[in-house]
Amino acid sequence: xxxxxxxxxxxxxxxxxxxxxxxxxxxxxxxxxxxxxxxxxxxxxxxxxxxxxxxxxxxxxxxxxxxxxxxxxxxxxxxxxxxxxxxxxxxxxxxxxxxxxxxxxxxxxxxxxxxxxxxxxxxxxxxxxxxxxxxxxxxxxxxxxxxxxxxxxxxxxxxxxxxxxxxxxxxxxxxxxxxxxxxxxxxxxxxxxxxxxxxxxxxxxxxxxxxxxxxxxxxxxxxxxxxxxxxxxxxxxxxxxxxxxxxxxxxxxxxxxxxxxxxxxx
Numbered sequence: 001x002x003x004x005x006x007x008x009x010x011x012x013x014x015x016x017x018x019x020x021x022x023x024x025x026x027x028x029x030x031x032x033x034x035x036x037x038x039x040x041x042x043x044x045x046x047x048x049x050x051x052x053x054x055x056x057x058x059x060x061x062x063x064x065x066x067x068x069x070x071x072x073x074x075x076x077x078x079x080x081x082x083x084x085x086x087x088x089x090x091x092x093x094x095x096x097x098x099x100x101x102x103x104x105x106x107x108x109x110x111x112x113x114x115x116x117x118x119x120x121x122x123x124x125x126x127x128x129x130x131x132x133x134x135x136x137x138x139x140x141x142x143x144x145x146x147x148x149x150x151x152x153x154x155x156x157x158x159x160x161x162x163x164x165x166x167x168x169x170x171x172x173x174x175x176x177x178x179x180x181x182x183x184x185x186x187x188x189x190x191x192x193x194x195x196x197x198x199x200x201x202x203x204x205x206x207x208x209x210x211x212x213x214x215x216x217x218x219x220x221x222x223x224x225x226x227x228x229x230x231x232x233x234x235x236x237x238x239x240x241x242x243x244x245x246x247x248x249x250x251x252x253x254x255x256x257x258x259x260x261x262x263x264x265x266x
Contacts, residue, residue, distance in 0.1 A: 055237065058237035058238070059237045059238060059241035062242045062245065063236075064242060066238075066239050066242055067246065070227060074224045074226065074227045075223075075224050075250060077222055077223050077224075078210070078213045078214055078223035078250075079210065079213075080141065080145075081141055081148060081209075081213040081216075081223050082148060082210045082212075083209075084145045084148075085144070085148025085151075085209055086152060086202065086206045087149075088149030089149045089150075089155075089156050090156060090202060092157075093153045093156035096118065096153065096157040096161075097114070097156070097158070097164065098161075098164065098186075099113065099114040100115055100157065101165050102165060104190075114157070117157070118153065118157045118161075121151060121152075121157075122155060126215065127216060127219055129147040129150055130143065130147040130216040130220070133146045133147045133150075133221065139220035139221070139226075140220075140221075140222045142222075144213060144216050144217065144222040144223055145222075147216055148212060148213060148216070151212070152205050152208075155208075159197070159201045160194070160201060163198065164190060167189075167190055167193040167194060171188070171189045171193075172185060172190065175188060199262075203258045203261060210251060210254045214228075214247045214250075224247060228240065228243045
């Protein structure tokens with residue numbers, strides 16, 4: 001006698017299979033439309049390996065002698081831009097982050113204003129910020145520093161606001177019950193809980209800004225990017241290779257430094 005309660009196990013229901021098929025179909029359509037928009041030229045694609053080999057042959061050997069007179073000062077300026085820009089972002093992001101924390105500022109208008117500032121900062125690419133401030137301040141490190149600062153506000157402020165919203169309310173309520181003023185509440189109640197996250201955000205953003213500072217110079221915002229742009233325009237490929245290797249080394253060293261500091265202090 002057969003068991004009428006036997007069922008065939010299936011991983012997905014009919015509705016789930018249909019949804020998966022719809023997702024794959026949309027992905028295939030988006031990919032096909034994107035390929036048509038990009039307009040890949042087969043001749044250039046087939047010739048790419050030859051061009052890469054030719055470019056690498058021009059970049060070797062490296063013009064190492066160019067580093068002391070043409071790269072070192074620009075690289076130091078890049079680090080200064082990243083550091084000062086990060087500090088500027090911290091100064092601007094702390095009040096905006098506090099204003100965006102719902103558990104501190106209980107006024108929706110100010111919360112939305114803070115979120116608007118944070119989103120506006122993140123939605124504009126670094127190169128666009130750099131172009132804007134180069135037009136205002138002229139080419140150089142000042143434009144790069146302000147660019148890095150404004151670009152970083154959204155990142156730092158958002159994470160700082162989220163850290164403030166996740167604090168334990170117990171110490172805060174105890175300080176309020178004791179009649180402590182708001183600065184004491186923030187310094188004694190909020191800050192000890194968010195300090196590790198704050199310093200982690202600061203170090204992480206500085207690490208990112210070291211990389212971005214090397215790029216924004218391509219549009220005149222100071223640093224090693226301006227040297228790279230000059231070498232590219234003049235087709236000095238042996239100098240380009242030295243600049244790229246220098247950027248790579250500095251980025252790796254910055255990553256190691258940030259990791260070491262975080263392990264020791266946070």
